[in-house]
Amino acid sequence: MRARQVKPVPDGGPAPEADDAREAATRTEQEYVDRVYARLDTEREEAAAELRAGPGHGGGGGFQALVEREVGTGEAARRLARFSAVERALCFGRIDHRGADGVPGDTFYIGRIGLRDEDREPLLIDWRAAAARPFYTATPGSPGTLARRRHLHLRDRTVARLDDEVFDLDGLTEDDRSTIVGEAALLATLRRGRTGRMTDVVATIQEEQDQVIRSGLHGVLVVQGGPGTGKTVAALHRAAYLLYTHRDVLERRGVLVVGPNATFLRYIEQVLPGLGETDVTLATAGELYPGVRATAAEPPEVAVLKGDFRMVALVEAAVRDRQRVPEGDLEVEADDMTLRVAHDECVRARDRARAVRAPHNIQRRLYMHDLLDALALDRARQYDRLVDEPLERMAESGGLPAWLRELIEEAEDDPLLDETDLRLSKEALWRDPVVRRTLDALWPELTPQRLLADLYADTGALDRVGAEAGLSRAEGRLLHRTAGEWTVSDVPLLDEAAEWLGEDDTRDRIRERRAEAEREAEERYARGVLQVTGQAETDMVDIAELVTELAERNRDDGPELTTAERAAADRQWAYGHVIVDEAQELSEMAWRTVMRRVPTRSLTVVGDIAQTGSAAGARSWGQMLDRYVPGRWREQRLMVNYRTPAAIMRVAADLLAAVAPGQVPPEPVRDDGPPPLAVRTEPAGLAVRLPELVASELDEIGAGAEGEGRLAVIASGARHAAVRAALPDAAAGATPEALDSPVVVLTAEESKGLEFDSVIVVDPAGITSESPRGGQDLYVAITRPTRRLTVVHHGDLPAPLAGLTPVD
Numbered sequence: 001m002r003a004r005q006v007k008p009v010p011d012g013g014p015a016p017e018a019d020d021a022r023e024a025a026t027r028t029e030q031e032y033v034d035r036v037y038a039r040l041d042t043e044r045e046e047a048a049a050e051l052r053a054g055p056g057h058g059g060g061g062g063f064q065a066l067v068e069r070e071v072g073t074g075e076a077a078r079r080l081a082r083f084s085a086v087e088r089a090l091c092f093g094r095i096d097h098r099g100a101d102g103v104p105g106d107t108f109y110i111g112r113i114g115l116r117d118e119d120r121e122p123l124l125i126d127w128r129a130a131a132a133r134p135f136y137t138a139t140p141g142s143p144g145t146l147a148r149r150r151h152l153h154l155r156d157r158t159v160a161r162l163d164d165e166v167f168d169l170d171g172l173t174e175d176d177r178s179t180i181v182g183e184a185a186l187l188a189t190l191r192r193g194r195t196g197r198m199t200d201v202v203a204t205i206q207e208e209q210d211q212v213i214r215s216g217l218h219g220v221l222v223v224q225g226g227p228g229t230g231k232t233v234a235a236l237h238r239a240a241y242l243l244y245t246h247r248d249v250l251e252r253r254g255v256l257v258v259g260p261n262a263t264f265l266r267y268i269e270q271v272l273p274g275l276g277e278t279d280v281t282l283a284t285a286g287e288l289y290p291g292v293r294a295t296a297a298e299p300p301e302v303a304v305l306k307g308d309f310r311m312v313a314l315v316e317a318a319v320r321d322r323q324r325v326p327e328g329d330l331e332v333e334a335d336d337m338t339l340r341v342a343h344d345e346c347v348r349a350r351d352r353a354r355a356v357r358a359p360h361n362i363q364r365r366l367y368m369h370d371l372l373d374a375l376a377l378d379r380a381r382q383y384d385r386l387v388d389e390p391l392e393r394m395a396e397s398g399g400l401p402a403w404l405r406e407l408i409e410e411a412e413d414d415p416l417l418d419e420t421d422l423r424l425s426k427e428a429l430w431r432d433p434v435v436r437r438t439l440d441a442l443w444p445e446l447t448p449q450r451l452l453a454d455l456y457a458d459t460g461a462l463d464r465v466g467a468e469a470g471l472s473r474a475e476g477r478l479l480h481r482t483a484g485e486w487t488v489s490d491v492p493l494l495d496e497a498a499e500w501l502g503e504d505d506t507r508d509r510i511r512e513r514r515a516e517a518e519r520e521a522e523e524r525y526a527r528g529v530l531q532v533t534g535q536a537e538t539d540m541v542d543i544a545e546l547v548t549e550l551a552e553r554n555r556d557d558g559p560e561l562t563t564a565e566r567a568a569a570d571r572q573w574a575y576g577h578v579i580v581d582e583a584q585e586l587s588e589m590a591w592r593t594v595m596r597r598v599p600t601r602s603l604t605v606v607g608d609i610a611q612t613g614s615a616a617g618a619r620s621w622g623q624m625l626d627r628y629v630p631g632r633w634r635e636q637r638l639m640v641n642y643r644t645p646a647a648i649m650r651v652a653a654d655l656l657a658a659v660a661p662g663q664v665p666p667e668p669v670r671d672d673g674p675p676p677l678a679v680r681t682e683p684a685g686l687a688v689r690l691p692e693l694v695a696s697e698l699d700e701i702g703a704g705a706e707g708e709g710r711l712a713v714i715a716s717g718a719r720h721a722a723v724r725a726a727l728p729d730a731a732a733g734a735t736p737e738a739l740d741s742p743v744v745v746l747t748a749e750e751s752k753g754l755e756f757d758s759v760i761v762v763d764p765a766g767i768t769s770e771s772p773r774g775g776q777d778l779y780v781a782i783t784r785p786t787r788r789l790t791v792v793h794h795g796d797l798p799a800p801l802a803g804l805t806p807v808d
């Protein structure tokens with residue numbers, strides 16, 4: 001494999017005569033950058049003043065004026081958040097178009113957001129605007145109309161370095177020609193130490209990524225690419241681009257980003273705010289059902305079964321199993337009599353309810369009404385008989401006067417109960433606890449949680465319902481559990497159940513829950529505004545008071561919750577666009593949940609089939625997508641690896657050839673760094689050898705300087721405990737906090753999507769044998785480093801790792 005695109009820049013620095021030119025260029029750019037920041041400060045101050053003034057100030061009276069002021073305040077809060085978030089590296093590029101006939105071409109400065117000066121002239125072009133596109137698409141082979149692209153590297157607000165790529169010397173003025181300075185901006189970015197947080201790459205987006213980012217909003221775009229090809233980062237920039245380009249639709253409907261776990265979401269959470277977009281919902285697949293935060297683990301075979309499409313039939317069968325008729329006639333004790341409804345009539349009532357196209361909890365009302373009708377009639381009949389029989393006996397014995405006989409004959413032609421009698425009688429029966437219990441047991445009001453918990457706990461039901469859904473008895477029994485937390489694979493089943501059951505029967509309860517969720521979201525929003533605007537750090541402000549005030553302002557008469565917050569609390573919310581990252585891991589059932597969230601099927605699906613670790617995950621994109629958009633999804637491939645240097649990728653390529661022969665590994669952009677190493681140690685020696693290795697690796701990556709430098713020890717399940725014991729100070733597991741620790745111990749699965757300066761893989765053979773898909777997890781593990789890889793093993797190395805350099 002060869003490294004492509006960018007070669008490392010030789011050391012030695014520029015020639016001395018270039019120094020003056022560099023300084024002059026830097027001075028010019030500094031002046032411009034100062035203007036840009038001054039403008040940002042002005043805009044920020046204006047927004048802050050508007051927000052501080054609040055809705056109660058200025059303007060006329062009346063409801064319309066009040067609404068407009070409220071909207072204005074909400075808008076000011078958003079603007080303030082946006083202006084505060086783009087402070088870092090606000091302006092990062094400049095493009096010079098070719099001039100003609102002695103007239104210089106246009107120059108534009110590119111930044112995170114667009115800004116205009118006092119005269120409304122463009123000062124900074126938003127990177128997403130069409131005018132900024134040449135900055136990303138020009139290459140030496142096809143520069144378009146560009147003469148030069150310049151990268152500005154800022155440290156705080158100071159221009160620290162400039163990198164130029166000149167496409168057309170003749171197109172530049174004499175002055176410009178003398179100010180060419182250069183080093184590949186991309187390489188400089190890639191070499192930086194990792195901080196445990198992904199940052200945006202807006203200054204160095206590559207052409208193939210630009211195509212992904214600017215692809216149209218509609219339909220399903222699959223971004224398939226090997227490890228480190230920038231799929232995640234491109235998808236996040238795409239979210240920002242789509243929000244910019246289709247703000248009217250997407251600000252109302254919202255954008256959802258689905259990631260594999262909470263650690264990953266924490267890892268990427270700063271990217272969109274850094275691009276000025278603060279209103280995007282991030283969620284794991286386990287959080288897609290509002291009110292449940294599923295994190296519990298379960299055996300892989302159970303997760304695989306719960307991800308199987310047969311679960312659709314299982315949930316349907318489970319619901320129908322709760323719509324019963326009594327074995328014989330329905331019999332209920334009420335008012336000292338036994339009320340009875342014939343079995344056939346119960347069956348008819350059930351079938352009538354089922355025939356209505358409505359969810360279970362709505363159909364239940366019809367069933368209850370029909371059965372109560374029948375019970376009320378039976379009761380009336382029985383009362384009738386109680387009164388009639390003695391009268392009849394008296395009539396037979398001739399003991400009744402003629403006028404009374406006439407009255408009785410007339411009454412026989414009347415219905416037993418008129419409408420009011422019937423209603424009152426049904427209400428009385430419904431209030432009777434015995435009747436209520438009997439009917440509830442036949443067709444209970446159910447929540448998804450209760451349906452599933454009852455099903456899992458009842459082996460008889462699992463056998464019945466499982467058989468209807470095409471499960472073997474053994475498969476059905478895999479689902480058996482009597483208690484326990486919800487797991488990620490339960491979430492699509494809860495969601496499916498919610499569709500069948502309908503929302504909770506009691507509207508008040510729904511309203512109450514929504515109001516509660518909204519109150520919480522309001523407080524989060526208020527805190528978010530304070531954090532982003534930096535006010536949370538000033539000690540002059542009483543934070544608690546401000547949070548309450550902002551939340552109150554929102555609650556009583558202030559602006560609505562943000563779209564992201566409303567969307568996250570509402571199961572039936574239809575997003576404008578959904579991005580699924582590490583999408584290869586989603587099961588068939590999880591896809592069903594995701595698709596429900598985006599009825600317009602406007603999706604970006606990001607992943608790598610070669611990295612599928614879950615046995616319930618995708619073997620091909622068609623397997624998951626054709627059910628929803630048959631043949632109508634488009635695929636774009638990313639082929640260049642920006643993370644892992646060539647020496648490590650050579651080993652990864654050998655491994656990939658062994659585990660997924662058809663897949664092509666991405667080509668590394670960097671060819672620097674030391675060869676990956678293999679260290680042979682017996683398991684008993686880990687306690688001594690591992691701390692030594694970790695210490696020397698931390699030293700090599702210069703961990704600690706400015707918070708940079710991250711190391712991960714990725715171990716097999718079998719060695720996990722030993723590794724943790726050997727490294728007591730290291731963070732462990734996929735917790736968001738682990739990202740802040742210089743050393744973290746992970747399983748291969750937990751490391752998915754993350755990256756570290758140095759990675760130590762412990763027990764490669766164990767990782768392979770534990771992975772449901774064979775070597776995929778090992779492939780994931782060895783493609784996490786940005787600089788250094790060490791593999792610790794005992795016994796023989798797995799054959800594909802033979803290319804590692806052995807050390808003692």
Ligand SMILES: Nc1ncnc2c1ncn2[C@@H]1O[C@H](COP(=O)(O)OP(=O)(O)OP(=O)(O)O)[C@@H](O)[C@H]1O
Pocket residue numbers: 186189190198199201204205206209225226227228229230231232233234608642643752753754755783
């Ligand atoms: N154009 C770019 N400029 C600078 N850095 C980039 C660029 N593209 C990608 N990177 C960096 O490369 C690394 C890998 O990117 P990312 O995590 O998005 O890859 P991925 O394809 O999602 O990887 P994986 O499938 O292994 O999770 C990140 O550090 C990212 O910032």
